[in-house]
Amino acid sequence: MDVLTYKEFLPLTKKVATNDNVILDKAVLDIIQQVRQDGDKAIFKYTEKFDRVSLKQLKVTEDEFLEAEKFVSEEFRAALKVATENITTFHQSQVEKSWFLNKPNGVMLGQQVTPIDRVGVYIPGGKATYPSTVLMNLIPAKIAGVKEIFVTSPPQEDGKLNPHILVAAGSLGIHDIYKMGGAHAIAALAYGTESVKKVDKIVGPGNAYVARAKKWVFGDVAIDMIAGPSEICVVADETARADFVAADLLSQAEHDEDAVPLCITMSQKQAGAIAKEIERQVGLLERQKIARSSLQTNGKIIVVDTLDEAFQLVNIIAPEHLQLMIKNATDYLSEIRHAGAIFLGSYSPEALGDYVAGPNHTLPTNGTAKFSSPLGVYDFIKRSSIIRYSDVALLEESAYIETLAETEDLSGHAKAIAIRRG
Numbered sequence: 001m002d003v004l005t006y007k008e009f010l011p012l013t014k015k016v017a018t019n020d021n022v023i024l025d026k027a028v029l030d031i032i033q034q035v036r037q038d039g040d041k042a043i044f045k046y047t048e049k050f051d052r053v054s055l056k057q058l059k060v061t062e063d064e065f066l067e068a069e070k071f072v073s074e075e076f077r078a079a080l081k082v083a084t085e086n087i088t089t090f091h092q093s094q095v096e097k098s099w100f101l102n103k104p105n106g107v108m109l110g111q112q113v114t115p116i117d118r119v120g121v122y123i124p125g126g127k128a129t130y131p132s133t134v135l136m137n138l139i140p141a142k143i144a145g146v147k148e149i150f151v152t153s154p155p156q157e158d159g160k161l162n163p164h165i166l167v168a169a170g171s172l173g174i175h176d177i178y179k180m181g182g183a184h185a186i187a188a189l190a191y192g193t194e195s196v197k198k199v200d201k202i203v204g205p206g207n208a209y210v211a212r213a214k215k216w217v218f219g220d221v222a223i224d225m226i227a228g229p230s231e232i233c234v235v236a237d238e239t240a241r242a243d244f245v246a247a248d249l250l251s252q253a254e255h256d257e258d259a260v261p262l263c264i265t266m267s268q269k270q271a272g273a274i275a276k277e278i279e280r281q282v283g284l285l286e287r288q289k290i291a292r293s294s295l296q297t298n299g300k301i302i303v304v305d306t307l308d309e310a311f312q313l314v315n316i317i318a319p320e321h322l323q324l325m326i327k328n329a330t331d332y333l334s335e336i337r338h339a340g341a342i343f344l345g346s347y348s349p350e351a352l353g354d355y356v357a358g359p360n361h362t363l364p365t366n367g368t369a370k371f372s373s374p375l376g377v378y379d380f381i382k383r384s385s386i387i388r389y390s391d392v393a394l395l396e397e398s399a400y401i402e403t404l405a406e407t408e409d410l411s412g413h414a415k416a417i418a419i420r421r422g
Contacts, residue, residue, distance in 0.1 A: 106390025154181025
């Protein structure tokens with residue numbers, strides 16, 4: 001893991017455009033077009049090609065749900081219960097209500113909040129299984145009041161979905177689940193097939209194919225965000241334990257080879273201790289090959305002179321996960337402007353947020369925390385403006401409306417007001 005100074009690292013924060021997406025986009029657009037044209041037939045074809053599974057139907061059966069119950073432990077059920085309770089409690093605080101403002105002369109203005117009708121949730125497969133992502137996406141959708149929720153995830157080699165995913169979804173009363181992954185799953189949700197209903201919004205993280213597919217279907221449907229590889233940035237002062245810092249960096253490095261583990265510290269000595277701990281601990285991981293690749297490609301320890309420099313760098317990076325492992329961490333919260341989730345203190349590791357703390361773990365990546373937020377109940381609602389004027393109130397403001405309409409050369413607008421003045 002490279003150790004750099006502030007000045008050495010700063011140029012690396014400037015993203016350089018590449019042609020990688022051109023090749024990826026061509027493949028994704030071809031897949032989307034095939035699904036729009038051939039429906040289920042295309043889904044079966046791509047599932048066999050990419051997942052090496054030949055399916056006869058896409059939707060998970062009730063028998064498969066019942067079978068899945070036999071393969072999960074009581075410990076998993078207990079953990080699922082705690083996580084569900086905490087995630088539910090947190091997200092209930094995000095609920096928005098309709099509001100109305102009554103003014104003199106019969107004017108009523110307001111905002112009506114209504115849930116999205118139909119949502120598709122993508123749950124990743126492949127390198128790992130994510131029942132926690134099931135909870136993080138389904139719970140806020142249910143709290144928002146979404147009527148129809150459809151889940152999709154890549155099938156395993158036996159043609160079934162991971163039982164933990166099914167049990168997690170079933171525990172929330174969701175049984176409309178499809179065995180499909182990748183760009184073809186996004187296309188199916190966006191445009192519908194014989195087996196899959198078209199949705200109004202697609203949420204959930206995935207690989208590069210999923211991310212680009214979401215980008216290309218956006219506009220025909222809504223999406224939550226275009227998620228990139230996992231990121232963590234740990235700011236560690238002299239009070240931070242090197243073994244804690246190393247463990248937390250590795251918790252993200254093991255996600256995939258493109259994950260970005262960063263650490264900012266104020267001393268070369270601390271940097272050396274953290275690097276030494278990383279090398280010791282990475283060899284203990286089951287997914288050490290993936291973690292080592294992530295560390296080698298994207299892992300950096302940056303040594304800065306002051307805590308102010310550390311915060312400046314954090315706000316430039318705008319990391320998905322930020323851990324402040326510094327003395328009196330809460331006192332510095334106002335210094336952070338851009339981060340998906342902020343973990344304060346040495347006993348608030350990122351893994352806590354992934355599973356049971358309650359806030360959503362679907363977070364903005366790749367610097368988009370500068371303008372994006374974590375997934376929440378607000379992602380599953382929409383707002384309608386409410387306007388009601390009386391004849392008296394309209395007359396009072398009619399001259400202003402007509403003036404603005406005529407200024408914009410929109411005489412029809414002005415006439416629509418004038419005709420009501422009599």
